Amino acid sequence: MADPAIVPAPDRPERDLDLVLFGATGFTGGLTAAYLARNAPHGLRWALAGRNQDKLAAVRDRLAESGADVEGLELLRADVTDRASLDALAGRARVVITTVGPYLTHGEPLVAACAAAGTDYVDLTGEPEFVDRMYLAHHATAERTGARIVHACGFDSVPHDLGALHTVQELQAEGPVTVRGVVRADAKFSGGTFHSAVTAVSRARQMREAAAERRRVEPRPAGRSSRAVAGRPHRDPVLGWWLLPMPTIDPYVVARSGAALPAYGPEFRYSHYAGTTTLPYAVGGVVGVGALALGAQVGPLRRAMLNRVKQGEGPSAERRERSWFSVDFVGEGGGRTVRTRVSGGDPGYDETAKMLAESALCLAFDDNPPTAGQVTTAQAMGANLTARLRAAGMRFETLD
Numbered sequence: 001m002a003d004p005a006i007v008p009a010p011d012r013p014e015r016d017l018d019l020v021l022f023g024a025t026g027f028t029g030g031l032t033a034a035y036l037a038r039n040a041p042h043g044l045r046w047a048l049a050g051r052n053q054d055k056l057a058a059v060r061d062r063l064a065e066s067g068a069d070v071e072g073l074e075l076l077r078a079d080v081t082d083r084a085s086l087d088a089l090a091g092r093a094r095v096v097i098t099t100v101g102p103y104l105t106h107g108e109p110l111v112a113a114c115a116a117a118g119t120d121y122v123d124l125t126g127e128p129e130f131v132d133r134m135y136l137a138h139h140a141t142a143e144r145t146g147a148r149i150v151h152a153c154g155f156d157s158v159p160h161d162l163g164a165l166h167t168v169q170e171l172q173a174e175g176p177v178t179v180r181g182v183v184r185a186d187a188k189f190s191g192g193t194f195h196s197a198v199t200a201v202s203r204a205r206q207m208r209e210a211a212a213e214r215r216r217v218e219p220r221p222a223g224r225s226s227r228a229v230a231g232r233p234h235r236d237p238v239l240g241w242w243l244l245p246m247p248t249i250d251p252y253v254v255a256r257s258g259a260a261l262p263a264y265g266p267e268f269r270y271s272h273y274a275g276t277t278t279l280p281y282a283v284g285g286v287v288g289v290g291a292l293a294l295g296a297q298v299g300p301l302r303r304a305m306l307n308r309v310k311q312g313e314g315p316s317a318e319r320r321e322r323s324w325f326s327v328d329f330v331g332e333g334g335g336r337t338v339r340t341r342v343s344g345g346d347p348g349y350d351e352t353a354k355m356l357a358e359s360a361l362c363l364a365f366d367d368n369p370p371t372a373g374q375v376t377t378a379q380a381m382g383a384n385l386t387a388r389l390r391a392a393g394m395r396f397e398t399l400d
Contacts, residue, residue: 013119013146017045017046018093018094018364019036019045019046019093019364020048020076020096021049022050022097022100022110023097023100024059025052025055025056025059026099028099028314028349028356030059031350032099033048035353035354037063037066037069040361047074048075049076050076050078051077051079053075076089080110081109083109083112090110090113090116090117091117093119096119096120097123098110098121098122098124101125102199103123103125103130104129104133104203107123107125111134111137114142114147115138115141115142115147116145117147118147120149120360121147122153122356122359123150123151123152123153124154125152126156126157126248128211129206129211131152131249132210132214134151135214135374136214136217138374139374145372146372147372149375150375150376150380150381151253152249152376153355153377154355154356156248157249157254157377159325159344159347160181160253160254161250162377162382162389162396163329163341163342163396164254164329164378166342166396166398167179168331170338171331176268176269177265177267177333178270179254179268179332180243180270181271181327182273182329183327184241184274184325184328185323185347187323187324187348188319188323188348221259224259224262224264224266226264226270227255227268228251228252228255228271229271230245231243231245231272231273242276243275244275244276245272248272254378255268255270257379258270320345321346323345323346324344324345324347325345325347326342329341338398339399340398340399341397342395344393344394345393351394354392358385359377362388363380363381366381366385367384368382369382
């Protein structure tokens with residue numbers, strides 16, 4: 001009798017591979033491969049893809065040395081500069097995972113191939129311009145073919161997106177709802193994340209133009225509104241922390257989920273912050289973000305910053321073991337206030353690999369809501385992905 005864990009999700013295309021991981025030779029890609037090797041359902045049909053077959057073989061050898069059963073794990077040649085190789089990859093897989101960034105530089109060819117083939121796609125991007133440009137270029141194709149293009153399936157932006165959904169469900173307000181998410185962490189973030197952030201900040205004008213173009217063409221929900229609201233530095237009266245607005249992709253992802261799902265109510269507003277216990281840390285955060293933004297505008301300074309933080313490298317397992325994150329949410333509506341929290345271990349690497357892998361498995365095997373095109377994690381997988389991440393050790397709590 002077949003293992004029910006590997007029954008394909010309803011109405012998904014039949015392919016000879018359940019999923020393909022593109023970028024396994026990088027640091028986060030390697031962690032994702034290791035997570036899949038340890039936790040994937042028995043009988044998963046998967047493969048590793050990349051430019052260098054020798055490096056892919058080395059990844060497979062490391063998985064085997066760790067005790068994983070990777071006999072028959074296929075290695076596929078694929079290159080972002082070779083569209084035929086990406087078309088072949090997308091044509092064989094039901095879900096493609098990619099960790100190859102910065103996505104604004106390397107990402108579009110694979111999105112295009114998956115959209116055209118009707119293949120589900122997940123990535124780790126935190127680059128708003130890339131996400132908006134992919135919507136403009138490939139959303140309509142993916143809607144037509146049935147592909148689900150799900151960006152930001154790591155720490156950007158799964159805890160924030162699913163945490164806001166959890167908060168709204170706990171609040172159960174019938175009228176307007178406001179939610180604020182507050183991030184705290186003790187961790188070292190990845191070189192890839194840093195490179196993506198610097199690239200995004202250096203392209204502020206292009207990012208605004210892409211966002212404006214998307215707003216002009218993207219349908220709005222009838223009779224409802226959902227927006228990300230820029231906050232200001234202040235002391236939170238509920239949490240007791242100093243809050244620093246975070247210029248990340250996360251609030252835009254949450255707002256898109258609010259626009260897509262009626263559960264968020266007729267008027268939904270979301271604000272996103274970093275939280276610190278003391279004022280000097282908050283002031284230091286403002287100065288640090290300002291310095292990064294200023295440096296990113298100057299070519300030599302930008303190149304110097306990028307050269308100091310290498311992509312494809314990360315902290316030791318011991319450092320990751322000590323790392324943690326929490327995102328506290330305060331939801332207000334209907335005369336009620338609720339507090340919730342999403343928390344876990346190392347956000348930039350271990351938990352990101354977990355979230356990315358579980359997102360792909362959720363798309364491949366779970367009975368999710370019918371969606372197509374560019375969609376958010378809450379919209380595409382909501383309760384199913386939350387349940388998977390809880391089972392994998394992440395915490396979704398209601399505090400009061």
